[in-house]
Amino acid sequence: MMGAICRCLLLLVLAFPLLAAAAAPASSRYLFVWAMEARHPQASALALPPTDRAAWRRTLGLGKDFLAVFDVRPGRSFGTLVAMLPVGSAVMAHHTNYAEPPNDVLYANDWLANRTYVFDLRDPRHPRLLRKFGSVGVLSYPHSFDYLSNGNTLATFQYSGGFNHAAGGLVEFDPQGRVVRTASAAVPGHPNIRPYSLTVAEKLNRVVTGSADMMGAQVSHVVQVWRLSDLKLIKTMRLPPQPHWFYDTAADASEPRVLADGRTVVVPTFNCGLFRVRNLASHDPTLQHIYDFGYRTCEVPVVVGNFLVETMQSGHAVVSLDVHDPQHPREVSRILLPPDEYPHWLALEPGGNRLAITGYGMLDTWVRFASIDRRTGKLTLEPSSIDFTRTWPDGWKGSAIPHGAVFSNP
Numbered sequence: 001m002m003g004a005i006c007r008c009l010l011l012l013v014l015a016f017p018l019l020a021a022a023a024a025p026a027s028s029r030y031l032f033v034w035a036m037e038a039r040h041p042q043a044s045a046l047a048l049p050p051t052d053r054a055a056w057r058r059t060l061g062l063g064k065d066f067l068a069v070f071d072v073r074p075g076r077s078f079g080t081l082v083a084m085l086p087v088g089s090a091v092m093a094h095h096t097n098y099a100e101p102p103n104d105v106l107y108a109n110d111w112l113a114n115r116t117y118v119f120d121l122r123d124p125r126h127p128r129l130l131r132k133f134g135s136v137g138v139l140s141y142p143h144s145f146d147y148l149s150n151g152n153t154l155a156t157f158q159y160s161g162g163f164n165h166a167a168g169g170l171v172e173f174d175p176q177g178r179v180v181r182t183a184s185a186a187v188p189g190h191p192n193i194r195p196y197s198l199t200v201a202e203k204l205n206r207v208v209t210g211s212a213d214m215m216g217a218q219v220s221h222v223v224q225v226w227r228l229s230d231l232k233l234i235k236t237m238r239l240p241p242q243p244h245w246f247y248d249t250a251a252d253a254s255e256p257r258v259l260a261d262g263r264t265v266v267v268p269t270f271n272c273g274l275f276r277v278r279n280l281a282s283h284d285p286t287l288q289h290i291y292d293f294g295y296r297t298c299e300v301p302v303v304v305g306n307f308l309v310e311t312m313q314s315g316h317a318v319v320s321l322d323v324h325d326p327q328h329p330r331e332v333s334r335i336l337l338p339p340d341e342y343p344h345w346l347a348l349e350p351g352g353n354r355l356a357i358t359g360y361g362m363l364d365t366w367v368r369f370a371s372i373d374r375r376t377g378k379l380t381l382e383p384s385s386i387d388f389t390r391t392w393p394d395g396w397k398g399s400a401i402p403h404g405a406v407f408s409n410p
Helices: 002-023 053-060
Strands: 030-038 062-071 080-089 093-096 105-110 115-120 128-133 139-147 153-160 166-173 179-184 195-201 206-211 222-227 232-238 265-268 273-278 286-292 298-304 307-312 317-322 330-336 341-348 354-361 366-372 379-387 389-391 397-407
Touching: 030 093, 030 105, 053 062, 062 105, 062 115, 062 397, 080 115, 080 128, 093 139, 105 139, 105 153, 139 166, 139 195, 153 195, 166 195, 179 232, 206 265, 222 273, 232 286, 307 341, 307 354, 317 341, 317 379, 330 379, 341 397, 354 397, 366 397
Parallel strands: 093 397, 298 341
Antiparallel strands: 030 062, 030 397, 062 080, 093 105, 105 115, 115 128, 139 153, 153 166, 166 179, 195 206, 206 222, 222 232, 265 273, 273 286, 298 307, 307 317, 317 330, 341 354, 354 366, 366 379, 389 397
């Protein structure tokens, strides 16, 4: 009997390294980066009319929008460019999906051009352009994209009836790019609704959208909740203002995120407030203020287990919040970037611990990397980075501006 027990223990000991290896997350091999060629990446174009695309191209010295694929395996090959796919004249290369979808089809928009490109990434070293599109009916200027479990993609569109004319809405596309359904975000009494980003809580049959104008032409103070199955607008909720606060954190809801339980949704604002959607599954959800990040321009977040990690653009920082108790978030870690770097975009390695950061200032032409301890939320700024000033395979010599970035699926 003891011999049998000893043999079993020996087998377990011998098998343990194999089990541990099987349980260890596989790291991503590639980073896909949506970018645009720019001879004057730090030239200020914000004072230009948003609809004057020629002036934007001239001021920034723009070339083409392109998708770049980099090898990001740890080691000597890190940062090697393995593919570049130019697709069209650049005006403002902007958002992609926040993570590579399971079907390896990535949406990427040039926002000011009102043009979205759809890429096939199944062969990462040879990405293909599947299609492109602009407006869908009266809806225009799509901003954010979320993959659904049925294979469709849901997108926010900022406007309807022309540039900054009226509230946009939602569009659902099937895997072939056909429009499944559309829905308007327009609500009487709320003229400043501009659907910005979205998150989907499929367990609850709900979609939550923020509202903020990309060009800051007006201020919005609402969050909207929709039924996923038919895109019926359930409720438009006003962000509750915080009394006695000097700065309006209840304005311009940006990037809603569903937490790890698949049921709790939090909504940051560009002014660095953080709100929780209560009773999301009901027909009468409400908003509760739960946190102030303490900065005054906050950007793209990611959810990493029990942690919400967000870029603090005005603070040159990335902050990790413990949100396992969403009523009482608490900061557990932050990293500070140099004072001339303004982080905006954040991408999480699926199943891994790496973060990719793009932004403005001296980050205009770089991708930085950080890591997070998934147990504690501790953030570490890594020494690795990717320089976007180089000679590119299409003949462009000089700088490019990266924006949306996603790690490849392992």
